[in-house]
Amino acid sequence: ATNRTFTMLKPDAVENGHIGAILEKITAAGFKIAAMKYTQLSKRDAQQFYAVHNERPFFGELVEFMTRGPIVAAILEKDNAVDDFRALIGATNPEEAAEGTIRKLFATSIGENAVHGSDSDENAAIEGAFHFSGREIF
Numbered sequence: 616a617t618n619r620t621f622t623m624l625k626p627d628a629v630e631n632g633h634i635g636a637i638l639e640k641i642t643a644a645g646f647k648i649a650a651m652k653y654t655q656l657s658k659r660d661a662q663q664f665y666a667v668h669n670e671r672p673f674f675g676e677l678v679e680f681m682t683r684g685p686i687v688a689a690i691l692e693k694d695n696a697v698d699d700f701r702a703l704i705g706a707t708n709p710e711e712a713a714e715g716t717i718r719k720l721f722a723t724s725i726g727e728n729a730v731h732g733s734d735s736d737e738n739a740a741i742e743g744a745f746h747f748s749g750r751e752i753f
């Protein structure tokens with residue numbers, strides 16, 4: 616069935632000039648853009664968005680990284696969106712990501728890994744609603 620996932624092009628991808636190339640890969644893979652914005656997370660935003668990771672040793676580093684510059688946030692629509700998008704971006708660690716995946720091509724490290732992709736339909740809905748109001752979603 617057609618459903619939605621949520622993504623962010625992270626500060627490293629923006630700093631390195633990869634917004635256009637990454638969006639091209641995403642649309643070429645058949646994802647439609649249901650919502651999109653260029654924005655910067657506050658510390659509080661990032662702590663809330665990543666609350667599930669707040670006991671992890673890398674939590675502070677993650678919040679610093681995700682707030683250091685602008686991001687592109689988007690809701691994407693496609694058949695089997697969550698799983699297909701995770702396949703398109705590849706493993707969290709770019710060294711383990713398959714050839715041709717977005718993280719293999721554009722990520723720098725396990726922390727600075729260029730893109731986010733929701734890990735379930737439920738989290739896609741929560742993460743999309745975190746960033747977008749109803750009238751920003753098409």
Ligand code: CMP
Pocket residue numbers: 668673676677707725726727728730731732
């Ligand atoms: P993502 O899976 O989008 O959301 C959680 C993020 O935490 C992950 O991407 C990485 O950016 C970051 N992360 C995960 N594991 C590590 C790690 N070992 N060291 C630093 N950052 C990490």
